[in-house]
Amino acid sequence: MAETNPELLTKSFELGYTYTRSTGPVIGHFLTELREGRIVGTRTSDGRVLVPAAEYDPVSAEALTEFVSVAEEGVVTTWSWVAEPISHHLLQKPFAFALVRLDGADVPMLHMVDAGEEGAMRTGMRVRVRWAAERRGSITDIACFEPA
Amino acid sequence: MSDTPAPVTGIEVPINLQYEFTAGKALTRFLTRIREGRIVGQRCPGCNNVYVPPRGMCAACGIPTEEEVEVVDEGIVESFTVVHIPIPGNPIKPPFVAANILLDGTDMACLHRVSEVDNARVHVGMRVKARWKPREEWDYTFENIAWFRPVEGS
Numbered sequence: 353m354a355e356t357n358p359e360l361l362t363k364s365f366e367l368g369y370t371y372t373r374s375t376g377p378v379i380g381h382f383l384t385e386l387r388e389g390r391i392v393g394t395r396t397s398d399g400r401v402l403v404p405a406a407e408y409d410p411v412s413a414e415a416l417t418e419f420v421s422v423a424e425e426g427v428v429t430t431w432s433w434v435a436e437p438i439s440h441h442l443l444q445k446p447f448a449f450a451l452v453r454l455d456g457a458d459v460p461m462l463h464m465v466d467a468g469e470e471g472a473m474r475t476g477m478r479v480r481v482r483w484a485a486e487r488r489g490s491i492t493d494i495a496c497f498e499p500a
Numbered sequence: 501m502s503d504t505p506a507p508v509t510g511i512e513v514p515i516n517l518q519y520e521f522t523a524g525k526a527l528t529r530f531l532t533r534i535r536e537g538r539i540v541g542q543r544c545p546g547c548n549n550v551y552v553p554p555r556g557m558c559a560a561c562g563i564p565t566e567e568e569v570e571v572v573d574e575g576i577v578e579s580f581t582v583v584h585i586p587i588p589g590n591p592i593k594p595p596f597v598a599a600n601i602l603l604d605g606t607d608m609a610c611l612h613r614v615s616e617v618d619n620a621r622v623h624v625g626m627r628v629k630a631r632w633k634p635r636e637e638w639d640y641t642f643e644n645i646a647w648f649r650p651v652e653g654s
Contacts, residue, residue, distance in 0.1 A: 361523040361531055361640055368516040370588065375508055383508040489508035 387489040400458040422456035464496040526556030531640040549607035573630035575603035616649035627651040
């Protein structure tokens, strides 16, 4: 900052919001299972399995109560390569945001794939979970997916 | 963590936003003057209102303001509230008074603290005067004024 009569003053600052969210019983159970290294979804009235677990049936709007375990492996249904991660990205190297449909699930979930380079990515590729070193009951307990 | 940790019932999801604030021409002028211990606002050529701090335009008339007007560091409490809940990151300990203060010669109140008085005795219309920080602490900030204090006899 200039000492005398600067043309324009600027200042950086950080605005932080310390949110704590209640998870409710369904998302809470999903996260509790993640902490144990297991992935569960919920079964809908028409028999589909939603992962991450959803609280209400998309057709009947009834509360969903039946949990179903799914695999740690699945298939990439679509993806987008992030060549230059920015500061808040959880992977500080090039990676893909991808929709991954886990074996046993009927819908894909959004997560990251650490494939090393863009050429290693393709729709339909099989990937598996890479668990975080320390699991705390958060979606980031899945550190990312990696090619299976 | 115990062998059977409690089920997850909540998650912490803080959001931190990084800003690069640019004061703009009018506020830069104001902050440059306040660093010298002077309060300088701007007068609207349309309605003659004087704004402190200046924004470089008149919100009522929608036209630029350029004429600079130096004002005194004394005015009246236009409205106020007693803050009882601590604000995260704010070093000021509640309860304290946050007031809209209309400086003499200006037409729009500015927000500041009122101190050196029992909070219960603060009232609308009370005359107050700036309590400046020591000169060596002055910087490009309205906080060069530590707070406003009652004027004797008001």
